[in-house]
Amino acid sequence: MSNQQYQPRGAKEYVVLIPLHKTSTINIVLIERRKVADITDKNILHIGSGRNVDFIIYKNSQPAQQDNEPVQYVSQFKVFMTDKKTQELHQENRTLRLWFYNLTKNQCLSDANELIRSLFKTDEFPRDYFSFIKRLMELLRMFARIRKIELEIQTLDKNTLDIDHPIKQYVSRLMLYDNDYLSEMYEKSPERYADLIKEKLLDLLEQAFPNPMFVNDLAKYVECDGQTVFQYLVELEDKNLVKHLDQDGQQWTRVIIAAEEEDTHKVILYKSISELSSSFQPTIAIITVNYFEKLAVDAMIENKITFVRHKAGESNVYTIGTIGPYHVVSTKLPLI
Incomplete structure (x- = not known):
């Protein structure tokens, strides 16, 4: 379908949400830019207000338009959700499919990467369905070269729940770094204390990767003086686990290959x-x-x-x- 479609005179561009398919385990919605002339359409469920005045949510799939263009970018990830009423944990597959305006493949990849990066910011990641979909609508508005986004949410059966997900081990490791625990460890076994700090430095650099971190920031996280942190980083660099990026040795990153x-x-x-x-x-x-x-x-x-x-x-x-x-x-x- 051509990007140059006939648009009604006086139509205004909105970011619209159209439900495409819903069952007990699968929910598919479409988020796209669209010129809308008649905002009194009976198929419109909601029109945004305030800073989201350009958002429209439709009741059903009737406004969806035929589009034979192949998907240009796909991202899939898993999330764990907790039912607020029952406190039961369930796992979901979420798939994002993106279509762009006339861009090169490198441009598509760059924009898609930036969108995903924005979506996964730890301080802004949506915690529920409404917030997640709203965030996608906000991001589509922000990334003008992305034409539309299709979101598919598939709830997995309890029997397929990934109960051995690495996040459990990861959280357990983080819990070891309680300040009281580290203080006690420093007094009883300085060598073990050093090993724990080095392990935490690796964890921090792995979380930040591919972004580097500065020695003073790492020192704040591990509550240790900068000189000691620098010494530990040099020891890790000797093992080819980390590397410094500047002449002063103040900026460090995790090594990507052995x-x-x-x-x-x-x-x-x-x-x-x-x-x-x-x-x-x-x-x-x-x-x-x-x-x-x-x-x-x-x-x-x-x-x-x-x-x-x-x-x-x-x-x-x-x-x-x-x-x-x-x-x-x-x-x-x-x-x-």
Whole structure:
């Protein structure tokens, strides 16, 4: 379907939400930009107000328009939800499908990555359905080159619940870092205390990756003096676990590949997305938020090359290669 559609005279552009399909386990909605002339349409359920005056929610799928253009970007992730009434935990697959205006594949990938990054900001991530969908509508309004977003939410059966999800282990590790516990450990076993601080430094750099962190910020997180933190970071660097990015050794990041992979896994530093070779045209994008997830995905990728840009608050990492017959790209979003 052409982007240049006939629009009624006097029509105003809105961000509209259209329910497409709903069952007991699957819910699919469409969020798109659309010119709307008649806001008294009986199919309109709600019109936003205030700063969301350009939002329209439809009652049913009747306003949906035929579109034969293939999906240009897909992202899938799992979330754990708790029923407020029963306190039961259930797991969902959420899939985002994106369509763009006339953009190159690199431009599509860049915009999609920025949208996902904005969606997954830890201080703003929506905690319920309404907030999640509203956030997607806000992001579509913000990213003018994205034409529409389709959201599919699939509730998984209890028998398929991933009860061994790494988040449990991760939370357990974080609980070890209680300040009283660390103080007691420092008095009883300074060596064990040092190991715990180093482990926490690794955790922090993994959460922030691909963004680097400064020594003074790390020191605040672990409640330790900067000189000691710097000493521990140097020890971790000797083990090829972290590396410094500046001459003063104040900016640090997690190492993305092990030393034994250096001959088979090339890492290229770049400054702009436009520098990425046009010959790399992945058809599948895999987005992770945890460092260990990124490593697990990369382990499945063959003929891989990783592109990294280090820029405070705006770092990116892309690993491009193949999984079977598919050309894929994996990336990681920072959690700090």
